[in-house]
Amino acid sequence: MGEDYQVMDEAKEFYFPGNKIGVLVIHGFTGSTQSMRFLGKQLADAKFTVYGPRLTGHGTAPEDMENASCQDWIETVEWGLEKLKETCSAIFVTGLSMGGTLTLYLAERHSEIKGIMPINAAVNLPEFAANYEKLSSEGIRFMDAIGSDIKKEGVEELAYPKTPVKSIKEIVSLTDIVRNDLQKINTPALIFSSVEDHVVPPQNAKEIYESISSKERAIVSMENSYHVATLDHDKELIAEKCIAFINKIES
Structure with a gap:
């Protein structure tokens, strides 16, 4: 499947070998590894082993x-987990948007994560469900893009145009x-949530926080980013908080 499609350069998977702590870094729906590369690099600079897989059908063509x-998509991340286990004794997972869904x-x-x-x-995502019902009943094949919901000027997410x-x-x-x-x-869960998000309602973070059984859980509110926070004003904050969270658990 998809053998006729070229993977865009910035959308290729990335792997940074490091210590025995592995971090799986998962991109979002219609997006690409480009949105997660900064976070992946920061985690690698903190000496962790980092793998950012490309989800099936992404980074090529709609x-x-x-x-x-x-x-x-589930198989891609399951495989990513196994890949990290080959060299790592402790695994953490992070993901943006649908990458966050796959993280969960x-x-x-x-339970070993x-x-x-x-x-x-x-x-x-009730709006997505309603959209699907409406558009599929009308026989529509593609809808407008949902990528690049970014507050910071001049930053583009590598995502599908439709x-x-x-x-x-x-x-x-x-x-x-x-x-x-x-x-x-x-x-343990560190749940990042943009206060203003035009793709995934921020209420999702609250629902995750309230529904999981983790004793150690916290929400980090991001005041200065929209949906693609990993490319937005708060990208450094995300990296710092993730590194501190991992170090605290592994200390």
Whole structure:
């Protein structure tokens, strides 16, 4: 699948070898690893081993994404977890948007994960579900892009210019699976949430915080970033908080 599609340079997976602490860094829906590379580099500079996989159908063309299911995205991150386990004894997971949803998915199923840092993660998207019903009933194949919701001037997210309607059904299915199992999460959680987000309602962070069973959990409110916070004004804050969180748990 997707063998005819070229992966854009900035959308390729990245891997930075480091110490025995591994961090899986997951990008978002219709986005690419470009949105996570700064965070990945900062984590690598802190000596951690970092892997940022490219989710199936992403970083190529919207037509390629149309063929991908949420199961494909789950398999990508499950494989990423295994890859880090080959050299690391402690694993942490962070992700933006749907990457945050996949972070929660992994934490629901892998109690060995030491900590999670979801960033503007999606677990409840009624508007997406309604959009899907409407557009699919009208036979519409693509809708407008949802990428690049960034407050900082002159910063662009490498994301698709249009969103496959079929893919909206897949992200909604994924959020449903994850939302129903949130109480299974016991691992320490640092939940990042932009106060103003035009893609994922900030209420999602509150729902995650209230639904998980983790004793150690906190919400970090980001006052100065929109949805793609990892490329926005708060990108340094995210990196600093993630590094401090990991070091505290592993000290």
